[in-house]
Amino acid sequence: MKVQILDKNDVSVRLLIEGSNAAFMNALRRIIISEVPTMAVDDVVIIENSSALQDEFLAHRIGLMPLKTDLDTYNLPENCACKSEFGCNLCRASLILDVEAENHTITTYSGDFKSENPSITPVSEKIPLAKLAPSQKIRLEAYARLGKGKEHARWQPVSMCAYKYMPIITVNTKLCDLCGDCIKMCPRNILVKKGEKLEVRNTTDCTICQDCVDACQKTPKAIEVKWDENTFIFRLESTGALTPKRIVSEALNILDEKLTDLQSQLKGK
Amino acid sequence: MIVPVRCFTCGKVIGDKWENFATRVKEGEDAGRVLDDLGVERYCCRRMLLSHIEIIDEIIKFYEARETKQMKPS
Numbered sequence: 074m075k076v077q078i079l080d081k082n083d084v085s086v087r088l089l090i091e092g093s094n095a096a097f098m099n100a101l102r103r104i105i106i107s108e109v110p111t112m113a114v115d116d117v118v119i120i121e122n123s124s125a126l127q128d129e130f131l132a133h134r135i136g137l138m139p140l141k142t143d144l145d146t147y148n149l150p151e152n153c154a155c156k157s158e159f160g161c162n163l164c165r166a167s168l169i170l171d172v173e174a175e176n177h178t179i180t181t182y183s184g185d186f187k188s189e190n191p192s193i194t195p196v197s198e199k200i201p202l203a204k205l206a207p208s209q210k211i212r213l214e215a216y217a218r219l220g221k222g223k224e225h226a227r228w229q230p231v232s233m234c235a236y237k238y239m240p241i242i243t244v245n246t247k248l249c250d251l252c253g254d255c256i257k258m259c260p261r262n263i264l265v266k267k268g269e270k271l272e273v274r275n276t277t278d279c280t281i282c283q284d285c286v287d288a289c290q291k292t293p294k295a296i297e298v299k300w301d302e303n304t305f306i307f308r309l310e311s312t313g314a315l316t317p318k319r320i321v322s323e324a325l326n327i328l329d330e331k332l333t334d335l336q337s338q339l340k341g342k
Numbered sequence: 343m344i345v346p347v348r349c350f351t352c353g354k355v356i357g358d359k360w361e362n363f364a365t366r367v368k369e370g371e372d373a374g375r376v377l378d379d380l381g382v383e384r385y386c387c388r389r390m391l392l393s394h395i396e397i398i399d400e401i402i403k404f405y406e407a408r409e410t411k412q413m414k415p416s
Contacts, residue, residue, distance in 0.1 A: 233354070
């Protein structure tokens with residue numbers, strides 16, 4: 074297997090993976106979505122809420138806000154040594170929100186949370202949680218814990234994780250008369266007329282929609298779009314809770330654990 | 343009521359982009375361009391901001407009025 078990073082930034086990455094198969098890519102994708110743990114608020118104790126929003130509405134918003142996750146210090150509650158329903162310092166982090174609008178209307182943001190552990194803070198400080206009119210107050214304590222995407226979407230580390238086959242576009246120069254129909258049809262602007270030739274650029278952007286093939290009026294078709302079943306373009310966009318690199322490596326560790334477990338159980342029988 | 347924290351379809355955080363989006367569109371910028379600039383790429387996330395109306399701004403006026411008129415419930 075050969076992996077190449079096509080492009081990346083703080084939250085997303087695009088990988089070109091050669092010599093793999095759809096089964097493995099799908100296993101990786103599904104593990105990232107449903108098994109990689111992240112931190113999110115699970116329980117909210119509302120002490121006072123005189124805002125226009127109901128308690129459950131507010132708690133739901135707080136739950137959805139992604140938190141920077143420290144996987145090395147925190148344990149999943151089911152794996153934590155404390156075995157306590159209420160959690161301990163190793164499986165739970167508390168955040169406090171105490172805001173009051175005094176003379177004019179204010180907006181409460183995720184950044185107003187005071188965290189017990191400074192490394193567990195909201196990914197974005199500008200998510201509006203509620204708007205408070207003068208004299209309205211919100212006082213609450215939120216408990217964050219590690220969880221998995223299969224339990225609730227708020228624990229999903231990614232907002233997008235997908236793969237596709239690597240497209241192979243071939244132009245038969247003997248048949249092509251450069252009519253330009255396929256260039257106009259392409260939604261991703263992959264085909265360009267360069268001199269007396271039809272050129273293909275940014276092949277990785279191709280969605281294999283076959284519109285260019287349908288647009289070609291030649292018989293047989295002068296353009297052909299196929300795909301390599303062993304080469305994939307894997308895209309991933311993190312919510313910011315974990316880095317894309319950590320998400321992939323964590324997913325691979327989980328897959329490895331599952332396979333080792335299966336193997337040891339088979340040997341035991 | 344108030345901007346959703348995340349996109350209903352994909353789960354991307356879009357709540358933190360609303361205020362920037364709303365002020366820029368109000369100033370006359372092209373909504374599509376602002377979305378591109380904010381990195382809101384997919385159409386599921388784009389509709390979240392494009393079709394949103396902050397109803398809480400209308401509701402909060404009643405609470406403000408109650409405060410200024412000294413009509414607080416006892």
